[in-house]
Amino acid sequence: MQNSPDPALPLLEVRGISKSFGAVRALQEVDFTLRAGEIHALLGENGAGKSTLIKVVTGVFPRDAGIVRIGGEEVAPRSAKAALAAGIATVYQEVNLLPNLSVAQNLFLDRQPMRFGIVREGEMRRRAKALLAEFGLDIDVAAPLSSYSVAVQHVTAIARAVDLSARVLILDEPTASLDRHEVEILFGIMRQLAKRGIGIVFVSHFLDQVYEISDRITVLRNGRLVGERETASLPRLELIRLMLGRELAETTSARASVGEHKVREICASFENYGKAGYVAPFNLELRHGEVVGLAGLLGSGRTETARLVFGAERADGGKARVEGAPVRLQSPRDGVRHGFGYCPEERKTDGIVAELTVRENIVLALQAKRGLHRPLSRREQDELARRYVKMLDIRPPDPERPVGLLSGGNQQKVLLARWLATSPRLLVLDEPTRGIDVGAHAEIIRLIRELCDDGLSLLVISSELDEIVTYSDRVVVLRDRAHIEELAGEAIDVGNILAAIAADSVAVALEAHT
Amino acid sequence: MRGLPPALITAIVLVAGFAACAVQFPNIASTRVVGNLLTDNAFLGIVAAGMTFVIISGGIDLSVGSVIGFTTVFVALAIERWGMPPLVAFVVVIALSAAFGAAMGAVIHVFDLPPFIVTLAGMFLARGASFLLSTESIPITAPIYSNVSDFALRLPGGGRLTAIAIIMLAIVIGGALLLHLTRFGANVYALGGSRTTASLMGVAVGKMTVKIYMLSGLLAGIAGIVFSFYTSAGYSLSAVGVELDTIAAVVIGGTLLTGGQGSVIGTFLGVLIQGLIQTYINFDGTQSSWWTKIATGILLFAFIALQQGLVALARRPLAKSAGAAT
Numbered sequence: 001m002q003n004s005p006d007p008a009l010p011l012l013e014v015r016g017i018s019k020s021f022g023a024v025r026a027l028q029e030v031d032f033t034l035r036a037g038e039i040h041a042l043l044g045e046n047g048a049g050k051s052t053l054i055k056v057v058t059g060v061f062p063r064d065a066g067i068v069r070i071g072g073e074e075v076a077p078r079s080a081k082a083a084l085a086a087g088i089a090t091v092y093q094e095v096n097l098l099p100n101l102s103v104a105q106n107l108f109l110d111r112q113p114m115r116f117g118i119v120r121e122g123e124m125r126r127r128a129k130a131l132l133a134e135f136g137l138d139i140d141v142a143a144p145l146s147s148y149s150v151a152v153q154h155v156t157a158i159a160r161a162v163d164l165s166a167r168v169l170i171l172d173e174p175t176a177s178l179d180r181h182e183v184e185i186l187f188g189i190m191r192q193l194a195k196r197g198i199g200i201v202f203v204s205h206f207l208d209q210v211y212e213i214s215d216r217i218t219v220l221r222n223g224r225l226v227g228e229r230e231t232a233s234l235p236r237l238e239l240i241r242l243m244l245g246r247e248l249a250e251t252t253s254a255r256a257s258v259g260e261h262k263v264r265e266i267c268a269s270f271e272n273y274g275k276a277g278y279v280a281p282f283n284l285e286l287r288h289g290e291v292v293g294l295a296g297l298l299g300s301g302r303t304e305t306a307r308l309v310f311g312a313e314r315a316d317g318g319k320a321r322v323e324g325a326p327v328r329l330q331s332p333r334d335g336v337r338h339g340f341g342y343c344p345e346e347r348k349t350d351g352i353v354a355e356l357t358v359r360e361n362i363v364l365a366l367q368a369k370r371g372l373h374r375p376l377s378r379r380e381q382d383e384l385a386r387r388y389v390k391m392l393d394i395r396p397p398d399p400e401r402p403v404g405l406l407s408g409g410n411q412q413k414v415l416l417a418r419w420l421a422t423s424p425r426l427l428v429l430d431e432p433t434r435g436i437d438v439g440a441h442a443e444i445i446r447l448i449r450e451l452c453d454d455g456l457s458l459l460v461i462s463s464e465l466d467e468i469v470t471y472s473d474r475v476v477v478l479r480d481r482a483h484i485e486e487l488a489g490e491a492i493d494v495g496n497i498l499a500a501i502a503a504d505s506v507a508v509a510l511e512a513h514t
Numbered sequence: 515m516r517g518l519p520p521a522l523i524t525a526i527v528l529v530a531g532f533a534a535c536a537v538q539f540p541n542i543a544s545t546r547v548v549g550n551l552l553t554d555n556a557f558l559g560i561v562a563a564g565m566t567f568v569i570i571s572g573g574i575d576l577s578v579g580s581v582i583g584f585t586t587v588f589v590a591l592a593i594e595r596w597g598m599p600p601l602v603a604f605v606v607v608i609a610l611s612a613a614f615g616a617a618m619g620a621v622i623h624v625f626d627l628p629p630f631i632v633t634l635a636g637m638f639l640a641r642g643a644s645f646l647l648s649t650e651s652i653p654i655t656a657p658i659y660s661n662v663s664d665f666a667l668r669l670p671g672g673g674r675l676t677a678i679a680i681i682m683l684a685i686v687i688g689g690a691l692l693l694h695l696t697r698f699g700a701n702v703y704a705l706g707g708s709r710t711t712a713s714l715m716g717v718a719v720g721k722m723t724v725k726i727y728m729l730s731g732l733l734a735g736i737a738g739i740v741f742s743f744y745t746s747a748g749y750s751l752s753a754v755g756v757e758l759d760t761i762a763a764v765v766i767g768g769t770l771l772t773g774g775q776g777s778v779i780g781t782f783l784g785v786l787i788q789g790l791i792q793t794y795i796n797f798d799g800t801q802s803s804w805w806t807k808i809a810t811g812i813l814l815f816a817f818i819a820l821q822q823g824l825v826a827l828a829r830r831p832l833a834k835s836a837g838a839a840t
């Protein structure tokens with residue numbers, strides 16, 4: 001039915017796609033081009049807009065602007081089903097199949113071979129077996145999908161997509177839960193499919209794998225297209241620079257704003273602190289009035305470190321001290337008791353309570369700390385809310401407005417205020433500037449510096465290297481779930497951080513797999 | 515097939531229970547008792563078959579007891595007061611209850627409401643409607659009722675397989691075929707696995723939801739007619755609480771209350787287990803009939819615990835790789 005695609009035309013063309021969620025601009029004028037038979041890596045840090053781009057192209061989210069063409073023809077799918085009909089299939093990391101159905105039913109759901117209104121079970125199994133054989137899989141297709149490994153489930157999902165005559169196959173973090181051997185199998189299948197002329201979009205944060213499999217790389221950052229390059233001509237350092245920061249020359253000057261070093265008292269220290277399979281044991285000292293930045297790629301162990309420090313995750317070894325005294329941090333309650341605060345990355349899901357007002361959100365943590373039998377009076381609450389709304393310049397300055405109606409930057413400030421109200425000694429901020437527009441961005445950074453000048457100790461995670469460089473007194477660089485380097489003073493600049501992240505990561509990755 | 519292992523356990527419990535009863539009261543092991551068991555529980559078997567589809571699809575239908583009550587009153591009034599030919603009354607009431615179920619399914623899908631709430635509203639609505647029609651018990655004297663009651667297949671050993679028992683068996687077999695052999699059946703399981711995923715895979719989730727609740731309503735209507743045959747009357751207070759007996763039968767039959775797994779045959783066995791307990795208590799004569807409820811309750815607990823165990827076992831091989839994904 002379909003004409004074979006004109007080789008001169010790209011298979012999938014995305015032009016000028018924009019998408020906002022409320023005040024947050026998730027995608028701005030993004031272009032993306034996929035040629036037939038190529039494996040194209042789509043890269044970017046968390047929140048760069050990869051998932052949003054995929055969801056907009058496949059019609060899961062409606063788009064605000066831009067066009068999508070397949071084989072030169074404009075398409076505007078309104079649902080994943082319509083996208084599939086247009087020839088775009090997506091396989092997510094969380095396999096979107098039905099674990100309770102048999103493998104065969106999963107492959108042929110809603111298009112089973114029928115006779116007289118009855119599913120021809122035998123025929124369906126025979127076809128399922130034949131289809132999976134093409135992908136080098138020989139399994140009992142009558143068994144429920146859940147009885148197989150994630151790798152088999154992935155291959156099943158890909159087989160289904162390809163069998164549904166997909167021309168564009170989007171694989172979103174397909175290798176995240178596969179072991180090395182399974183990854184090889186998957187890559188074999190991907191190469192085979194590419195040979196058949198299918199265009200494959202490969203989303204992954206494993207750079208080694210990207211270099212191994214992809215022909216071309218597109219990098220997004222903060223919802224914008226940063227560049228499209230051929231993999232072969234893009235050195236790793238250059239790629240990481242594209243993903244994490246601006247050109248070196250632009251950022252080196254920004255360091256000046258950090259104040260002179262004084263010897264400061266230790267607020268909390270961690271010795272050989274770690275958890276097997278989570279973060280390798282690390283040593284970390286956090287001092288009063290000091291900002292420590294955590295830098296590294298997605299999945300390098302930044303958030304994991306923060307969660308261990310706060311007590312949201314239990315360490316299985318090492319010592320923690322607060323003001324010199326040994327402490328046990330086994331739950332977030334412990335963290336709060338010792339004067340720690342934690343602003344998580346996912347504001348919407350882990351942080352703010354959108355339905356409650358600014359005032360209610362601000363007093364939450366303090367009330368929890370005091371316990372239910374010592375309620376804050378309404379007067380005290382109003383007082384607190386007024387103080388922090390003024391101090392952090394929360395807008396609009398209305399303590400009785402539901403937080404859900406505020407912009408991302410102001411929500412972040414409310415979250416900050418919540419922890420500041422508990423007068424913490426240590427505050428952990430995970431991606432405090434994520435999804436915040438440029439103006440609010442600078443303000444949050446200014447706030448971070450100010451808080452620290454008041455003697456607070458801050459541990460900040462950010463994917464924006466130039467930002468980390470701006471406010472950090474020390475920077476801990478992470479890679480593959482281990483702390484690999486600590487930079488201080490003059491040594492802190494984007495180039496050094498990038499070099500630390502990129503340094504022999506191949507060797508390390510190989511080690512991790514053996 | 516899928517769901518057979520739990521249903522097999524139900525079958526073993528049924529056979530063991532039956533054997534134990536037969537040891538104490540040898541008379542239980544007769545076609546007469548078994549025939550009565552099927553007749554007494556015919557309406558329950560029919561409505562439970564429909565409930566099985568609903569629960570496997572991840573829903574629940576609390577309205578079925580009220581729909582049965584409404585049906586008996588409507589049929590009695592239509593035949594006795596409004597002079598409607600019985601067959602016409604049956605067709606009308608089945609159409610009404612199917613439409614009622616379809617409407618609930620549509621509300622669940624369109625407004626994305628929990629089935630529990632929607633069908634709870636349906637339960638009050640249907641019960642209220644039957645009170646509106648009549649608050650008294652209306653005897654049905656139409657000749658078709660005595661004819662149907664008299665009709666029975668003779669079983670060896672003096673048992674009788676009555677018309678309503680035959681209807682129930684036919685619906686159970688038909689339901690099992692529909693669930694296991696058709697695209698509709700596969701989609702019911704798909705919905706129970708995950709509505710979102712099923713929709714992404716191309717299942718018309720909205721249509722399916724409407725059809726599933728329509729089927730449940732339709733079978734509740736048929737169960738109501740069968741119930742009116744059984745009691746030869748229409749009464750707005752009949753079948754109160756039957757939705758809960760039905761859900762119990764479905765769960766004892768090995769269907770996962772969270773959806774995605776189960777079988778009609780298992781449900782049928784679950785109905786028979788409940789009937790067996792009742793029969794045992796009738797034979798014993800000294801126990802209060804409430805012991806049926808207590809025994810059913812204990813069985814329910816046992817089966818839910820068993821299912822949780824099986825589910826945990828099924829998930830185990832995946833736990834390792836799931837941990838690596840964080």
